[in-house]
Amino acid sequence: MRPSTPGAKGEADRDMGMEVVGAEAAPAQVKVADEEVTLFQDKESQATAKEREEAAVFGSDNGKAAANDMAPPKDAAEEWPEPKQTYTFYFVKVRSFEDPKLRAKLEQAEKDFQNKIQARAKIIDAIKAKKTERAAVLAELRPLSAENRQYNEAFNEKLEEMKPYRNRLGKFRDENNAMRAESAGLCSSLEELEHEIKRLNHRISHESISLDEEKRLIKEIKTLEKTRPKVSSNAAKRAKMQDTVVERDAIQDQVKIIGDGIDGVKKERQAVRSKIKVLDDEMRVVDGEIALLQEDLNAATARKDKAYESLTELRKARDLANASFHQNRIVLNRARDYSSRNEVEELQELHKTEVEKFMTQWCSSKTFREDYEKRILTSLNGRQLTRDGRMRNPDEKPIFIETQQPAAPVQQEPIPSKAPLKQAKEAAAPQVVAPKEEPLAKASAKSAKVKAAVDADDDAYEAEPPKEKPKPKEVDVAKLKEIKRQEEIEKNRLALERKKKQAEKQAAKAAARAQKEAEKKLKKEEKKTKKKTEAADTDEPTDSDTKSDEAA
Template structure:
């Protein structure tokens, strides 16, 4: 398209130069023809006579009408006025006749000049047609450029919309990350404290461990008493841990007639149903195997509950470690859990795993969507840069 525009610009300039030259050539001939034509007088009533003989003849004929024809007085006055006017143009007629003779001597007769003007007019019309063809092609290219500019404008609007969406999504991500960091800050602090406590327990440094526990308990109680938001968040986070250990809200063992602290959610997707089906069948098979097999999962269930409590309730890890150290020398008695409670516990555990799997899939889908949006934005910006470079170059060379 750029090569076509460059070639059309060169042709258009050539035709413009040829037209100017033709106009300069035809201009003196047109002036000569104008001088050879009969010019009207000032009042536009009669044309100037071509020669003095023609003027004398017209005046003589008007005088003959006055002398030999029967005319009215007003008509006679009009004819006398006309004769007077013709007599006044005698000098102009003589001057025009002399100038016409000079033009005929230099350029030839009037017919020859007209022929030359006609030939030049034919050439001029041909040049004008070619110039019009070039102009029409140039107009077509200009229309295409207008369409391109319209597309560029629409792409710019789309880019603005995508940029606004990206900025909004980025702000939301930053806000969510900030909220997540604020919510998990106590968890990471507690994990560090638990790690230090485990190291001290492994070293059997009871004094340092007691000092650490006293300091951290004082910090925790200061937060608990002075920050209501922290207290509400802690109570909310610890519910799942208490429920998984079959404890009530105040920490005592839950009675059989009490309801769970966290209501189990019903799965919606088919994937969660496929995960839950094998977990439902396991208690039946274990129930058929006999009472010996029932005691093994009963031992494993509290361990799983404790690990879940460690992950979901970071601030309760200190108390758990302290309990493990204080009761390390004592043997825990095995508690019998009936089949109904074990089945409910397994089901809640599978539901929690399914929810975690769904959250992971959702996060992966969000990352993929963000990556695709960034890729589309980069491609749109690249195309926009190419089109803008093209337009800048086109306007630089001129139409």
């Protein structure tokens, strides 16, 4: 294509049609179309100016009246419009081009990316459901934990209440132990001491013993006499301790009552703790499932990011392939801008620069020519033109354009579901039997090849159908992983049910045991009350007898 001069049009070069965009300029209007930029500019006609000069000279020679008769009317511009001169500039139009293979890859990558997003969204929904379940378990656990804290506080209060009584009993016990340690080897009372001394004296007086034995007995009597003060003090202490027996018994009764209360608190707390343990186990199972789902979410996020990276790379490749189209759009927008502002010189300079640039690339680069040819083929087919821009004859076939091959099916992402384990195994079973259908797939592929060859002989410009790929023989690893995960979830659920049943049994046993112990306590208290009433009945007649004896 040669650079066009004002008013000239582009011609075909190298047997290839060129697509151009025109720009025209005139003062009365500015017209911008899809493929044309129009610019109009005024130029005064020299002939009209000459006629006006002659009219002015003629009027000056023949008088004022003649001049008035020959003067043009006021609306002469409307009656005699001046001819308008138009400047036309043609720019080469570069169309966008999408490689069918790249388009198929883009569509495939887009579908894959959307599937990854949907799979990730489903995993997020599953995590939300598990977190809702965890929140429900936590809502049941909170009041039980508060109740357990209350029982702990009551238990500690009972222990604090029992502490002074225990200290008092410990003091009694220490005094008793100290007294026993002091009275070790001594007589328990003065009567026993006197009796022992009397016995030894009796032996000395009435028995025939040797002199050594007599000396030993005398020495032993002296030793016993020396222990008389200690025996006396121990007897006084023992009498004093005997006075505190009532207080000690009362303290022991109080300690027993508090101990019974502590036992009741312990049993109730144990029942609450068994429920808490069941809920803790359930919480642990749910947390494990959430952790597994979180791992799946991380893997799904990584797959999504990887799919997005591949999609971004393909989009960059598409934009890089259409860089010339975007540059051409910028040039055409600049031309429209110059046309709208009636800047003819700038428009002419832009036109000259772009045409020279295009022709330089066209003449020097074969790759540029092939790229431009690919971009314009669709337009030529749409206008029923040949490759060199001629009108297509009726018997001529359209220009062959490579069509887009059907995209391969996108593999679905493994999505965690709440289906039972048997359904998951049944879903995975048909994949193992896939090799049996291989002969049918091969036969269908052969028939497709034969049919494609016949169609290619009939229509040379049509694309060959894609070859069918044999079905994969390997079992899907993702589904096997999902099956294993479902098995683990099922095992955890069964274990949780067993723990719940055991906890219920233990709670029932604890309740029955507590009821039995309460009945035993009631029976003991009834026996004590009976004994007290009987003792009171027996004491009353003795008192009356003593009073009667005194009166007598």
